[in-house]
Amino acid sequence: MEKQNRSGTAGKVIRCKAAVCRNPGEPLVIEEIMVDPPKAWEIRIKILCTSLCHSDVTFWKISIGPFALFPRIFGHEAVGVVESVGEHVEEFQEGDMVVPVFRPNCRECRDCKSQKGNGCSIFGDKLVAEMPRDGTSRFKGMNGETLHHFLSVSSFSEYTVVDVVHVVKISSEFPAEKACLLSCGVSTGIGAAWKVADIEEGSTVAIFGLGAVGLAVAEGARLRGASKIIGVDLNQEKFEIGD
Template sequence: MATAGKVIKCKAAVAWEAGKPLSMEEVEVAPPQAMEVRVKILFTSLCHTDVYFWEAKGQTPMFPRIFGHEAGGIVESVGEGVTELAPGDHVLPVFTGECKECPHCKSAESNMCDLLRINTDRGVMIGDGKSRFSIDGKPIYHFVGTSTFSEYTVMHVGCVAKINPEAPLDKVCVLSCGISTGLGASINVAKPPKGSTVAIFGLGAVGLAAAEGARIAGASRIIGVDLNASRFEEARKFGCTEFVNPKDHTKPVQQVCFFL
């Protein structure tokens, strides 16, 4: 592509201070270096994790910064050594990446890669310890290796997953976090036995995916718990069979679920 190897100027939502409104800025995005990929972000979602760290809770404050980790885009260019991706590929960012070489990546029980495991305090690229974002020559920090609140971003190749180009990016972008988190929590962590009863607390994107995972695992009763009853009808599509609104009961919600 015409932009390969060149700095790209584009719009990004920059967090200059903790808790302050994001500011739309023109940023410069450097070309990808070895084992990196530059991606044109077409759709990005907002996850509560972005809000949590934008408020600088539970972390070392690191600003200015570009947040975002749940998105869909197209590869614009690749750096030296990248062979599994090419310009034009449709991709999703993965904030917990895989080097594919360490013991964790080769294990069926863990995905906490020694090289690319999530690190909210790292605001630079692993390869050279520098940011690929800047404004007037001053660096803007990355977030969990993805920074999707930018029209273009640079990620380690291990934090990029190639997908079917026919998949609608405006919908599958939530696979980057919400859906994979909830589904994985059910199937890979909770592992509900076939015929079991499961309670899902919160029926947002993560909760709905957890319900779907419980359904796939064979749970016979899936109780959806949420303060917002308007979510119940949609949750049936994801496997929920019964519902509890804690506001409708005086007993602790776990007791209500137990005696259903």
């Protein structure tokens, strides 16, 4: 059955604005770009909210090696609404609220079905600069030049295209400014408490560093029933959080 698109943009190139980094370490520039329609097993997302992760800054500084790909659209912590879907996409539809994630989950391989890790044996963890299935970009500058993806997300754009293995559907009632943190920081911290440390009820937990990830670890420890949570940080302002 042919999928309906109420906005009338399905199958068409969308022109929108994005924060483009043209050279390592240089300020990002707001430019008008073109975003291609999604291909098979891909969805195009209208970004509602995005945040800055330290990994964005790390890759922004890299000037040599295979990860130094420019011009590029950074950003991987975000939340958005599905604008259109490509062929063979059944689990998502226009209007769904979704969180794009850089770690793939095909939901089919042995590793993705396992509860012991979050690595995918089919798509791997290659930190690819383009779409994972065909190795091409869905972004172009207004002069036709290719703009590289980042961590399979590229959320510093009003619209982005993401493979279905990099998307999770969430409730539309979730506040966008909070949901965007689920992509990386919060899931990393809570996952560390629940999956890696496997904190037991009544435990005493010490957390070194109270950034976004550290605070998420604290919340994960609280949810697991830790009796005492000790936060260690050099930033004096973080003491207010502890109090």
